[in-house]
Amino acid sequence: MITIGQLARYAGVTIKAVRHYHKVGLLAEPERDHSGYRRYRAQDAVDLVKIRTLAEAGVPLARVKELLGAGEEEFAAAITEIDEALRRREEEIRLARERVVRLRAGNALFVTSEVASMLDLLRDVGVSERGVRMEREVWVLMQTVAPDEAAVWLADKVDSLADPEFRRLYLDHDEAFGFAPDDPRLPTLAERAATWLAGRPAVPAADPEISALALEAAGASSPAWDALRQ
Numbered sequence: 001m002i003t004i005g006q007l008a009r010y011a012g013v014t015i016k017a018v019r020h021y022h023k024v025g026l027l028a029e030p031e032r033d034h035s036g037y038r039r040y041r042a043q044d045a046v047d048l049v050k051i052r053t054l055a056e057a058g059v060p061l062a063r064v065k066e067l068l069g070a071g072e073e074e075f076a077a078a079i080t081e082i083d084e085a086l087r088r089r090e091e092e093i094r095l096a097r098e099r100v101v102r103l104r105a106g107n108a109l110f111v112t113s114e115v116a117s118m119l120d121l122l123r124d125v126g127v128s129e130r131g132v133r134m135e136r137e138v139w140v141l142m143q144t145v146a147p148d149e150a151a152v153w154l155a156d157k158v159d160s161l162a163d164p165e166f167r168r169l170y171l172d173h174d175e176a177f178g179f180a181p182d183d184p185r186l187p188t189l190a191e192r193a194a195t196w197l198a199g200r201p202a203v204p205a206a207d208p209e210i211s212a213l214a215l216e217a218a219g220a221s222s223p224a225w226d227a228l229r230q
Helices: 004-011 015-023 042-056 061-068 072-103 113-125 129-145 147-160 164-178 185-198 208-218 223-229
Strands: none
Touching (some): 113 129, 129 164
C-alpha cells in the first residue's frame, strides 16, 4: 500500500492532479485507514499512468474514462476520431498563428496577406499613411461582406497600380483630400480620372449600400473628394 505522494511520484503527476482525477471520477478514491490516510494499491498506480498517458496524448478528460474501459476495436476507433479532431485543432492553431503574425504589422490588421501586400505597395508608391489606413479599413469590411467580388476588385487594383498614370492619379487624389471643394485643381483631376477610367475594362460594381458603409467606416470622405465624385 502506498501514500498519495508516492502514487503521484510513481505515475509522474502531481498530488493536485491525483485529487482532480478523484474529483472527476477517473480514479477511484480509497477509504482512509485508521490513521486517517488514504492508501493506494499497485493497480491505482497502473490506472493513473494510463490516465496520464491518455491526457498527455490530447484525449479530453471527458473521454478518458470511456477509453479505459473500451475494448480493442472501440479503443482504436475512438483514438482515430480523437486524432482527427486534434488535426483539425492543429490547423485552426496554425491559421490563428498566421493571423497573429499579420497582426504584428500595421498594414496586415484584419485583412488577408494579398490585401496587406497591396497596402505595402501603396506605401512604396508614396501614398500617405492616412490613405493607406483608409484603404485598409475599406478592405476589412469588403472582404468580409463580399469576398468573391473583393478578390476581383483587388486583382484590378493591383493591375491598375502597375500603370504609372494610375499611380499619379492615386497620389494626386490622396493629396486632394484636404483641398477646399472649390479648389481649381479638382476639375482637372476629375477629367484625368474620368479619361483613365474610360479606358479600363469594367469590373463588378459593389453594392452601393455596402460601399457607402465601408467608406464611412474608413473616414474616406472629405469636401474635396465629394466634389471630385460629383
